Every structure is written in C-alpha cells, then in structure tokens.
Amino acid sequence: GNSVTQMEGPVTLSEEAFLTINCTYTATGYPSLFWYVQYPGEGLQLLLKATKADDKGSNKGFEATYRKETTSFHLEKGSVQVSDSAVYFCALSDRGTGGFKTIFGAGTRLFVKA
Amino acid sequence: DAGVTQSPTHLIKTRGQQVTLRCSPKSGHDTVSWYQQALGQGPQFIFQYYEEEERQRGNFPDRFSGHQFPNYSSELNVNALLLGDSALYLCASSRGQVNTGELFFGEGSRLTVL
Numbered sequence: 001g002n003s004v005t006q007m008e009g010p011v012t013l014s015e016e017a018f019l020t021i022n023c024t025y026t027a028t029g030y031p032s033l034f035w036y037v038q039y040p041g042e043g044l045q046l047l048l049k050a051t052k053a054d055d056k057g058s059n060k061g062f063e064a065t066y067r068k069e070t071t072s073f074h075l076e077k078g079s080v081q082v083s084d085s086a087v088y089f090c091a092l093s094d095r096g097t098g099g100f101k102t103i104f105g106a107g108t109r110l111f112v113k114a
Numbered sequence: 115d116a117g118v119t120q121s122p123t124h125l126i127k128t129r130g131q132q133v134t135l136r137c138s139p140k141s142g143h144d145t146v147s148w149y150q151q152a153l154g155q156g157p158q159f160i161f162q163y164y165e166e167e168e169r170q171r172g173n174f175p176d177r178f179s180g181h182q183f184p185n186y187s188s189e190l191n192v193n194a195l196l197l198g199d200s201a202l203y204l205c206a207s208s209r210g211q212v213n214t215g216e217l218f219f220g221e222g223s224r225l226t227v228l
Binding site: 004036042043044045046049089096097098099100101102103104105106107 | 118145147149154155156157158159162164168169170172204206216217219220221222
C-alpha cells in the first residue's frame with residue numbers, strides 16, 4: 001500500500017538558517033503530494049502541494065518539488081524564522097476503489113531559535 | 115465563513131465505554147474524513163464519508179464506525195473503548211471526490227480513556 005516516510009525530528013535551527021525536511025513516498029498510482037503544518041495550539045493546515053511530477057509547490061517561502069524518479073518531496077526554506085516553529089507533515093493523496101484518501105507521515109518537529 | 119467544527123473538544127471515558135464525536139464540515143464541503151492522531155505521531159486515516167456512505171476505510175477495527183447526515187455533518191463512534199484509543203481525533207472536510215488535495219481540518223477532539 002501507499003506510505004510516506006519523513007525524517008525524524010526534532011530539527012533545531014537558528015533563525016535565518018536553511019531548512020530541509022526530507023520526505024519520500026511509496027505509491028502504486030500517481031499521487032498528489034502535500035506538506036501540512038501544525039503550529040502550536042492550532043489545527044493542521046495545508047502549506048503547499050504538487051499534483052504531478054516535476055511540479056513545484058511553494059508558499060510562505062517554503063518550496064518542495066515532486067520528484068518521481070526519486071519518489072521524494074523534500075521541503076525547503078532558505079531562511080527560517082522563529083515563527084516557523086511547528087510540526088510539518090508530508091502527505092500523499094491517491095484514488096482508491098471508493099475515492100481519494102490522504103495519508104500522512106509521522107511529522108517532523110522544527111524548533112527555530114532566535 | 116465557519117471552518118470545520120468539532121465537538122466535544124475534550125472528553126474522558128473509561129475502558130469499555132462508547133463515545134460519539136461530531137463534526138461539521140466547512141461550508142460548501144460535502145466529504146468528511148476522520149483521522150486518529152496519537153501523541154507525537156502523524157494522523158492515521160480512519161474512514162471517509164461522501165453522499166452519506168463510507169467510501170474509504172483505513173486499517174481500523176469495526177469498533178470504529180461513522181455516519182454522515184444529509185447536511186454533510188458526520189459522527190465518529192467508537193465502541194468498547196481501549197486504553198490505546200486515547201488520541202486526538204481529527205475531522206477533515208473537502209469538496210467532492212476531486213483530488214484537489216486540500217483538506218480542511220478541525221482542531222480535534224481529544225479523547226482520554228482511563
């Protein structure tokens with residue numbers, strides 16, 4: 001079945017550092033890929049998405065490129081801020097027999113120090 | 115425009131009891147998915163409802179059941195509660211069976227089983 005694997009956290013960075021959070025997936029079809037973010041005390045929200053190979057999703061300075069050849073969707077940001085401290089979830093959505101289903105990775109907690 | 119609302123926000127039950135959690139989807143959304151998020155883990159897909167039918171189901175026992183009403187709201191029922199059912203239960207809504215991929219999440223119902 002489909003699965004998502006992302007790097008374990010926590011990841012601790014200083015403000016303005018470069019961020020990479022690795023995500024790889026296994027899927028039988030052609031899934032759409034997503035990054036969701038969960039800020040402290042808030043619900044999960046979509047950060048960015050890519051629906052086909054070589055697409056780049058971007059939002060709030062974060063980027064991720066759908067790499068079919070390496071089955072990866074790594075999240076990057078050039079300069080993190082304290083406000084980026086949160087838990088980041090990689091996810092994929094694919095069509096099954098009854099409809100679409102979205103599954104999530106285990107999450108990576110990011111701490112950004114001032 | 116109200117987002118996804120869930121109730122109750124917190125509840126405590128004892129082993130063997132039954133619980134019902136409720137969800138109202140975002141306005142304009144007709145599909146509801148339920149997830150279980152254990153502490154420090156990613157959301158695990160329980161099932162999805164569309165047109166008042168269960169369309170997809172994750173790897174959860176039959177103790178977990180649900181319902182969707184004509185107004186698209188949904189309930190999650192868990193029977194014969196176990197200690198391991200303690201988790202944050204998340205409801206996510208989306209529109210139709212188109213894989214736009216954007217799930218809108220509520221803030222969850224935190225269930226503690228003693």
